[in-house]
Amino acid sequence: MKWPPYLLKIRFRNHRRGFALWLPLFLIGPVVLVFLLAIVLILLPFALLAMLFSWRVGWWRPMLFSMPAILRLLCHLPGLKVDVEGKEGRVYIAFF
Amino acid sequence: MSENQKRILQMLAEGKISVEEASRLLSLVEDEGGPGGEAAAVKKAKPAPKYLYVRVEPKEGHHHDAEHEGHHSLAEHGRVNVRIPVGLIRAGMKLKALIPPQVADDVNKAMKEKGIGFDILNLKDEYVDALISALSETEINVDSEEAEVRVYAE
Numbered sequence: 001m002k003w004p005p006y007l008l009k010i011r012f013r014n015h016r017r018g019f020a021l022w023l024p025l026f027l028i029g030p031v032v033l034v035f036l037l038a039i040v041l042i043l044l045p046f047a048l049l050a051m052l053f054s055w056r057v058g059w060w061r062p063m064l065f066s067m068p069a070i071l072r073l074l075c076h077l078p079g080l081k082v083d084v085e086g087k088e089g090r091v092y093i094a095f096f
Numbered sequence: 097m098s099e100n101q102k103r104i105l106q107m108l109a110e111g112k113i114s115v116e117e118a119s120r121l122l123s124l125v126e127d128e129g130g131p132g133g134e135a136a137a138v139k140k141a142k143p144a145p146k147y148l149y150v151r152v153e154p155k156e157g158h159h160h161d162a163e164h165e166g167h168h169s170l171a172e173h174g175r176v177n178v179r180i181p182v183g184l185i186r187a188g189m190k191l192k193a194l195i196p197p198q199v200a201d202d203v204n205k206a207m208k209e210k211g212i213g214f215d216i217l218n219l220k221d222e223y224v225d226a227l228i229s230a231l232s233e234t235e236i237n238v239d240s241e242e243a244e245v246r247v248y249a250e
Contacts, residue, residue, distance in 0.1 A: 080181060
């Protein structure tokens with residue numbers, strides 16, 4: 001079974017400054033999840049009303065039906081590594 | 097005649113399998129033991145690629161001057177090293193429904209100008225799978241004056 005990334009490493013460097021950051025997503029994830037759940041519960045009645053009135057032309061439909069795909073995308077992020085170095089500096093992002 | 101072929105014929109003689117089944121099994125056995133059998137076995141044994149790599153390495157002769165100590169000078173293209181999980185590409189394919197129609201039209205138009213005529217909204221998973229499996233056997237290697245570009249899957 002695939003799980004969302006538990007760690008995000010960001011490294012940035014340019015001519016003036018640079019920093020490296022390890023983000024423990026396994027700690028941030030539950031907090032964000034609770035926060036999102038609260039927002040969804042608050043906005044749900046309004047969202048349902050908006051969906052009802054814009055059923056025919058709603059742009060939200062593909063977004064709603066793509067939610068499982070978005071979650072699947074999130075679960076496949078571990079292993080992604082982007083390392084770009086140019087004249088201006090260097091950016092490194094890696095999901096673990 | 098190999099042991100497997102003998103066994104299949106014996107099963108046919110005993111009436112355990114039909115002629116069609118025997119024929120199918122024999123063709124499978126022939127594929128395994130035939131001239132391409134070894135290559136096919138190697139292909140089967142080769143694990144599916146897990147990552148797609150895109151690497152751009154600037155050439156030495158096209159570097160800019162170093163602007164300060166400890167900072168590498170690079171060509172205009174810069175150095176790129178990207179590792180994308182194949183599963184992420186497959187999962188991303190499902191999100192093509194989110195591409196707004198006008199954006200899809202622009203993408204299709206731009207690709208048609210480059211001689212690639214297909215509808216991005218009709219891009220199927222099979223095409224991506226075929227592309228990735230093809231990349232596991234081969235490698236795109238562009239060696240220009242400015243940089244060396246490599247695209248491969250492992």
